[in-house]
Amino acid sequence: MTTAPVTPSPARAATPSSGPGAGLQRRTSALAARVGLLGGLGAALVVACLLAAATGQFHIPVSEVVGSVLHRAGLDLGPLPTHPQAENNLWNVRFPRVVMAALVGAALASAGALMQGVFGNPLAEPGVVGVSSGAAVAAAVVIVFSLDFAGTWTIAVCAFLGGLATTLLVYVMARDNGRTEVVTLVLTGIAVNAVASAGLAFLLFLGNTAAREEIVFWTLGSMNGSRWPEVQVVVPLVVVGLVASLLLARQLDLLALGDRAARHVGVDVERLRLVAIVVVAVLTAAGVAFCGVIAFVGLVVPHLIRMVAGPGHRMLVPASALGGATLLVVADLWARTAIAYADLPIGMLTSLVGGPFFFWLLRRTRRTAGGWA
Amino acid sequence: MSATSRTTDRGLVARGVTVTVDGTTILGGVDLTVLPGEVVVLVGPNGAGKSTLLGALTGDLEPTSGSVELDGVPVASYRARDLARRRAVLLQQQRLAFGFRAREVVEMGRAPWHRAPEAEDDLRMIAEAEARADVAHLAERLYPTLSGGEQARVSFARVLAQGTRLLLLDEPTAALDLQHQEALLRVAVQEAREGSAVVVVLHDLSLAAAYADRVCVLAHGAVRATGTPREVLTPALLSEVYHHPVDVVEHAGHLLVVPVRGPASAPPAPSSPLPKEDSCPV
Incomplete structure (x- = not known):
């Protein structure tokens, strides 16, 4: 979908080509636009991280944050934090939380981009297809029964397995005669989501008060309590997921032609879908495992990137990852500073903004040509 | 097209292709051979099984019985990419899920040659295909904003850019104006004269008569007649x-x-x- 931006945006400012040299010129300017957008988003992410690390119940100047990082990196540059608690607070509380927010944002946004590409529909999202709720049920099982077979990895492993199992179930049920109709798949996703939320309710009922509280906070989504051990679990998942997404990007473009035409230009559609679904499960597990359900990031971010940079996945995937990371770092900063001495659930914030956005997208998609794939 | 020519050109051979869906026979024992260098036009009333036959020829649809072979190898046993290097398909409906530019859509036709030596020809093939389908001036437009006929021509350019020796076109002229109908079929004939095998599904029998080397008339899921336009029509x-x-x-x-x-x-x-x-x- 995505209709024409009326004025050509910087990333798409390719001059209409006519002569033989125009092709080269177009490619160069397209490359410059790509580097520009990714560079801009990267810079925004760095600025957001520094601001987030500097802001909190007591303020640490940005220069001191930078100085602290540089000193740890072995460079004797910049001022060190003056407050006695600052260094400790930065490295044990704020940095892991900021890094976690960035990782989760990148994971969720790129999972959304991937999912939309796979189903050729800008409304598809891990939540819609059942990955999030499947992962949520599995994680709740870990919480309620205090499972601990893999240390800090337990909840991540279970979230991944839960998400993967649910998605594969949806996929197999929605698959008929060697192909997957999008409408069937989305409807099956709705049914699975309903069963999963019943399972979640049952686990809430089973759990003791502490477990209930943990599950409730978890379903609201929060970066609270992210420490280095959790970050260490999430980093490899996000790295693997992002690299795999980038490798799939070229083929995902072709999927926009529809299943049959994509096959006609050489895409093994069923295999691509299966691989992409596993990658989405990895990324969603990374996002969900410790921070709970944070909805709509995977919907809003890829859509905005598509409006600026067009639908090509080689640009969309990395730009969505950077954009999602920036968005969640800022959202988390807001969640923990909006009300003094209170940590708002970040999942609530993203849904508050994302819900109406989904409505708007729904209405707009219905109007524009080619919206329903 | 010579840059992408394959070694064995034995054409497309369908033998006894039968397709049954829910107990209804849609195609009953269809035999069809399409040799390099000829344009074969499939005609027939609605529901005669033209699109089903084309589906079987593309390999999208596995026949209930019978076989479809391309260059002596069953279509079903090709890997998707290898098949895409040998045959290109234009479907009746050309959907696109996202707002790619027309140029990007034409470029998709080169996807099967990614990382192959033939990828060197990408720019030339794309420019040539755009010129032949008369869409060069639409290259920077967003595909979903194009008219139906323009979309069809952009898709035809994508099929040409693929540079294969077999073209399967399902009602390629349906959305086109008179000028572009003639132009498209002239390009199809030209492709055949350069050694490609071309299958076209058409409703307009006069167009079929003008551009077909052979016409295959389908009715009730069976071949009613095959031959030159003068023999059949x-x-x-x-x-x-x-x-x-x-x-x-x-x-x-x-x-x-x-x-x-x-x-x-x-x-x-x-x-x-x-x-x-x-x-x-x-």
Whole structure:
């Protein structure tokens, strides 16, 4: 979908080509636009991280944050934090939380981009297809029964397995005669989501008060309590997921032609879908495992990137990852500073903004040509 | 096209292709051979099984029984990419899920050659395909904002850019104006003269008569007749197949196929059982 931006945006400012040299010129300017957008988003992410690390119940100047990082990196540059608690607070509380927010944002946004590409529909999202709720049920099982077979990895492993199992179930049920109709798949996703939320309710009922509280906070989504051990679990998942997404990007473009035409230009559609679904499960597990359900990031971010940079996945995937990371770092900063001495659930914030956005997208998609794939 | 020519060109051979869906036979034992260098046009009334046959020829649809072989190898046993290097397909409907530019859509036709030596030809093939489909001026437009006919031509350019020796076109002229209908079929014939095998599904029988080397008439899921346009497109056969009286006239060296109509003012006679026997030249 995505209709024409009326004025050509910087990333798409390719001059209409006519002569033989125009092709080269177009490619160069397209490359410059790509580097520009990714560079801009990267810079925004760095600025957001520094601001987030500097802001909190007591303020640490940005220069001191930078100085602290540089000193740890072995460079004797910049001022060190003056407050006695600052260094400790930065490295044990704020940095892991900021890094976690960035990782989760990148994971969720790129999972959304991937999912939309796979189903050729800008409304598809891990939540819609059942990955999030499947992962949520599995994680709740870990919480309620205090499972601990893999240390800090337990909840991540279970979230991944839960998400993967649910998605594969949806996929197999929605698959008929060697192909997957999008409408069937989305409807099956709705049914699975309903069963999963019943399972979640049952686990809430089973759990003791502490477990209930943990599950409730978890379903609201929060970066609270992210420490280095959790970050260490999430980093490899996000790295693997992002690299795999980038490798799939070229083929995902072709999927926009529809299943049959994509096959006609050489895409093994069923295999691509299966691989992409596993990658989405990895990324969603990374996002969900410790921070709970944070909805709509995977919907809003890829859509905005598509409006600026067009639908090509080689640009969309990395730009969505950077954009999602920036968005969640800022959202988390807001969640923990909006009300003094209170940590708002970040999942609530993203849904508050994302819900109406989904409505708007729904209405707009219905109007524009080619919206329903 | 020579840059992408393959070693074995034995064409496309369908033998006894039968497709049954829910107990209904859609295709019953269809035999069809398409050799390099010829344009074969499939015609027939709605529901005759043209698109189903094309589906079987593309490998999208596995026949209930029978076989489809491309260059001596069953279509089903090719890997998707290898098949895409040998045959290109234009479907009736060209959907696109996202707002890619027309140029990007044409570029998708080069995808099967990614990381192959032929990828060097990408720019030339894309430019050539755009020129032949008359879409070069649309290259920077967003595909979903194009008209139906323009979308069809962009998709045709994508098919040409693929540079394969077999083209399967399902009603490629349906959305096109008169000029572009003729232009597209001229390109198809040109492809055949350069050694490609071309299969086209058409509804317009006069177009079929003008551009086909062979016409294959399908009716009720079976081949009713195959042969040159002059052999096959006869008033008797067409009237029978289409359940409507049809006249075939000759004009400026070409066959024109026209349905017999009543006087302009009155509604057509409900069902005149027989076609006019004397097909007089105008």
